[in-house]
Amino acid sequence: MLGRSLNRFSPALLGLAIVCYLGAFRLVADFTCDDAGISFCYARNLAQGRGLVLTPHAERAEGYSNLLWVLLLSVGLRLGAVPAELAKGLSLAAGLACLGLLWRLPARLTRREARPMDALPPLLLALSAPFAFWTAGGLENNLFCVLMLAAVTRFDAERERRDAWPVSAFLLFLGALARPEGPLYALLARPAVTWSRRGNLRATASWTVAFVLPYAGFLGWRWLYFGSLWPTVYLAKMPAGAASGLLPGSPGWMYLAGYGEEALPLYLGLLAAWGLVRLCRQPSGLWAASSLASSVLFVLASGGDWMQHHRFLTPALPFLWLALGEGTGALAGLFRGSGTGRSERGLRSAAAAAAVALVVLRVGVPQILGLSRTADGYRVTFASRVLRGEIFGRMARQAGMTAAVLGEPDAGGTAWASGLDLFDITGLTDRILSKLWTDPVLRDEYVFEQRRPEFLRFSGVWAEATGLRRSPRLARDYVALPRLACDFPGDENFVRRDAFVVAPSEVPEDRVDAELRGELVLLGVTRVWATVAPGGQARLRLYWSARSAAPGDYRVEVRLAGPAVVTSAHVLAQGWLPASVWRPGETVRERVALDLGAAAPEGEYRLEISVRSEDGRELGTARADAPVRVARAAARRLAQESLEEKTPPAGARESCDAWMRRMEGLDATRALAPDEREWVRKRAARALARRAVLEMSAPEEGGLERAREAVACWVQARDWGAPQGDGDGLAFELLRRARSAAASSDRVGACRWIGLAARAAPADARLLRERDLLWDRLVDARTARQEGHLPATEHVIRLK
Numbered sequence: 001m002l003g004r005s006l007n008r009f010s011p012a013l014l015g016l017a018i019v020c021y022l023g024a025f026r027l028v029a030d031f032t033c034d035d036a037g038i039s040f041c042y043a044r045n046l047a048q049g050r051g052l053v054l055t056p057h058a059e060r061a062e063g064y065s066n067l068l069w070v071l072l073l074s075v076g077l078r079l080g081a082v083p084a085e086l087a088k089g090l091s092l093a094a095g096l097a098c099l100g101l102l103w104r105l106p107a108r109l110t111r112r113e114a115r116p117m118d119a120l121p122p123l124l125l126a127l128s129a130p131f132a133f134w135t136a137g138g139l140e141n142n143l144f145c146v147l148m149l150a151a152v153t154r155f156d157a158e159r160e161r162r163d164a165w166p167v168s169a170f171l172l173f174l175g176a177l178a179r180p181e182g183p184l185y186a187l188l189a190r191p192a193v194t195w196s197r198r199g200n201l202r203a204t205a206s207w208t209v210a211f212v213l214p215y216a217g218f219l220g221w222r223w224l225y226f227g228s229l230w231p232t233v234y235l236a237k238m239p240a241g242a243a244s245g246l247l248p249g250s251p252g253w254m255y256l257a258g259y260g261e262e263a264l265p266l267y268l269g270l271l272a273a274w275g276l277v278r279l280c281r282q283p284s285g286l287w288a289a290s291s292l293a294s295s296v297l298f299v300l301a302s303g304g305d306w307m308q309h310h311r312f313l314t315p316a317l318p319f320l321w322l323a324l325g326e327g328t329g330a331l332a333g334l335f336r337g338s339g340t341g342r343s344e345r346g347l348r349s350a351a352a353a354a355a356v357a358l359v360v361l362r363v364g365v366p367q368i369l370g371l372s373r374t375a376d377g378y379r380v381t382f383a384s385r386v387l388r389g390e391i392f393g394r395m396a397r398q399a400g401m402t403a404a405v406l407g408e409p410d411a412g413g414t415a416w417a418s419g420l421d422l423f424d425i426t427g428l429t430d431r432i433l434s435k436l437w438t439d440p441v442l443r444d445e446y447v448f449e450q451r452r453p454e455f456l457r458f459s460g461v462w463a464e465a466t467g468l469r470r471s472p473r474l475a476r477d478y479v480a481l482p483r484l485a486c487d488f489p490g491d492e493n494f495v496r497r498d499a500f501v502v503a504p505s506e507v508p509e510d511r512v513d514a515e516l517r518g519e520l521v522l523l524g525v526t527r528v529w530a531t532v533a534p535g536g537q538a539r540l541r542l543y544w545s546a547r548s549a550a551p552g553d554y555r556v557e558v559r560l561a562g563p564a565v566v567t568s569a570h571v572l573a574q575g576w577l578p579a580s581v582w583r584p585g586e587t588v589r590e591r592v593a594l595d596l597g598a599a600a601p602e603g604e605y606r607l608e609i610s611v612r613s614e615d616g617r618e619l620g621t622a623r624a625d626a627p628v629r630v631a632r633a634a635a636r637r638l639a640q641e642s643l644e645e646k647t648p649p650a651g652a653r654e655s656c657d658a659w660m661r662r663m664e665g666l667d668a669t670r671a672l673a674p675d676e677r678e679w680v681r682k683r684a685a686r687a688l689a690r691r692a693v694l695e696m697s698a699p700e701e702g703g704l705e706r707a708r709e710a711v712a713c714w715v716q717a718r719d720w721g722a723p724q725g726d727g728d729g730l731a732f733e734l735l736r737r738a739r740s741a742a743a744s745s746d747r748v749g750a751c752r753w754i755g756l757a758a759r760a761a762p763a764d765a766r767l768l769r770e771r772d773l774l775w776d777r778l779v780d781a782r783t784a785r786q787e788g789h790l791p792a793t794e795h796v797i798r799l800k
């Protein structure tokens with residue numbers, strides 16, 4: 001009778017666990033991990049029909065480790081959900097399901113009646129800092145947990161019905177899609193399956209097929225879609241000698257010890273081990289123990305991670321607290337006896353309740369306190385990286401970068417908001433860079449020669465970990481940017497010098513050659529479009545040169561004076577390329593856009609440029625013979641004439657620039673309707689695609705530089721809507737030249753050519769596989785030469 005009356009409290013205790021979990025989640029509800037942003041980006045591009053890519057024009061690289069989570073998010077995003085809210089809602093629902101499953105599981109696994117002690121594991125889970133923190137984080141941890149708990153529960157039900165479908169195996173398959181350690185769970189669960197179905201070979205085989213068959217299909221799809229059996233994340237994060245992580249003193253052991261010190265002291269660990277032994281007396285309990293072992297082995301092999309609150313241990317917690325609950329129940333049973341007196345039974349029950357309370361307090365209180373301390377102190381968040389992405393996107397638009405590339409160590413929120421082609425310099429989203437961490441020569445070759453990002457960012461420990469900060473190519477080709485609003489201490493940002501420094505062949509259309517106190521020379525001006533409609537923009541290119549190194553920045557005021565006055569003031573070269581770092585003979589170009597309001601009076605506006613030094617000295621004013629005309633009817637007529645123009649003649653590289661300038665001008669003049677601008681953009685896309693193919697079909701002149709221009713032309717065409725098939729000829733020619741270079745033992749040249757081919761056809765899995773193979777051969781050749789396995793006379797690598 002006493003047991004039945006106590007059992008009435010069990011649902012109330014589960015309710016207490018739910019309240020504790022919701023309260024813990026509320027402490028950190030505003031936190032969203034930046035890594036979740038990677039999943040958001042892949043889900044958004046999938047929902048929009050671009051496929052599983054980080055950014056719209058990126059190559060296919062499996063930069064996520066949670067396909068099932070990405071698929072769920074893509075469905076929600078297709079329906080218009082906000083990504084962070086969607087991820088938190090799904091994770092919270094999965095967390096609540098975990099509490100419910102864990103409440104029912106102890107009685108099922110041990111084949112006994114339910115008792116109030118069964119609420120201890122969900123209560124401990126609800127009070128666990130990793131469980132609440134990573135519920136808010138927006139990652140797939142809780143989805144994986146609920147799948148693993150559901151698999152154990154379903155397996156226990158399958159034991160009672162030998163003819164039941166092996167749904168538990170399929171749940172493990174879904175877990176393998178949700179987390180990279182999922183296959184390990186299936187492998188270690190096999191002994192429990194064999195034990196429960198001993199003597200029934202057919203049932204064991206059907207269970208195995210229920211996991212292996214869909215997982216083999218998934219691997220086949222991965223090979224065909226990405227061209228690789230290994231996710232990029234695996235190559236970047238898993239150490240080369242993963243087996244060494246099993247040795248004492250490895251990072252994985254330190255990771256486990258850190259959590260033990262925080263939440264599981266030795267005496268509770270021994271209690272959990274006792275409970276684990278008791279669970280293993282049944283096949284279902286052995287499955288639960290193998291799930292705990294799988295999590296521990298994965299942590300040891302991977303070394304854990306650097307994030308707060310032990311993210312990699314989240315899947316282990318339900319099974320750890322299950323074992324601790326069983327051990328605590330066994331300990332409490334020692335206090336409960338068959339005493340003769342009511343007072344003696346009361347004392348024993350009180351002692352058992354005290355033991356349970358001590359366990360809850362020892363596990364829960366330190367973790368909740370730690371959770372509250374870190375609620376507002378975590379800085380690598382999705383929101384902070386979204387702000388960074390918006391800043392970089394705005395900077396790229398100001399500089400007129402139409403296809404800018406950004407390399408940085410935090411890819412989530414920045415990729416989501418910047419609109420740039422982004423790659424993670426730690427290799428998480430780049431399948432080649434993930435293999436080159438140990439070779440600084442090839443790493444620099446790939447980043448600075450092949451990816452050639454317009455922006456580079458280094459943050460915290462990654463500034464040294466990647467080695468790129470120490471590269472001489474960084475000092476040669478890049479300039480440090482001023483501190484950005486989103487920067488933390490230790491953050492550094494760089495921009496390519498040639499984003500502003502122009503080639504000698506590029507000259508302004510309207511010469512000025514105005515010397516400003518002998519410090520600066522305004523060489524000239526180029527108008528993108530000379531006639532605009534009211535409400536449009538006057539877009540200009542200003543070309544500067546410095547006579548000598550200047551002490552600081554200059555402030556430039558551009559004025560259009562006519563029926564009205566329109567001005568725009570800015571720091572020269574946006575302040576990114578101070579005149580103090582200009583080199584002798586360099587010509588620096590900057591872009592300026594002046595907004596003409598819808599009420600701007602029509603007429604001719606004269607252009608004046610005034611310059612002041614950083615200390616306020618006026619250097620002078622230059623007047624350019626390059627008027628801008630504001631006239632709606634004339635702008636409309638000129639735009640219509642532009643629509644009727646034929647494609648520029650073949651053979652000139654300027655044709656690509658001409659089309660890009662024409663489109664920029666048509667956007668700025670505001671003289672065409674949106675459907676007309678879209679029509680001319682599609683026409684331009686077809687023309688640029690043809691130009692790119694013709695450039696590479698000519699005799700092999702100009703080498704890689706000409707090929708880069710052709711690929712840049714094709715990338716712009718693709719951005720304007722050219723179908724991928726229009727660039728197949730370009731990719732084929734680049735691939736042919738890569739094979740030719742490989743045949744002549746120029747392995748670096750082969751990698752450069754095929755890298756351009758991959759940029760032209762980023763969705764071609766066969767091409768990506770061949771590109772990976774060429775890089776693997778290059779890495780192997782350099783390793784063999786460094787170890788003395790090849791003669792010094794053999795040509796292995798050419799680096800220019």
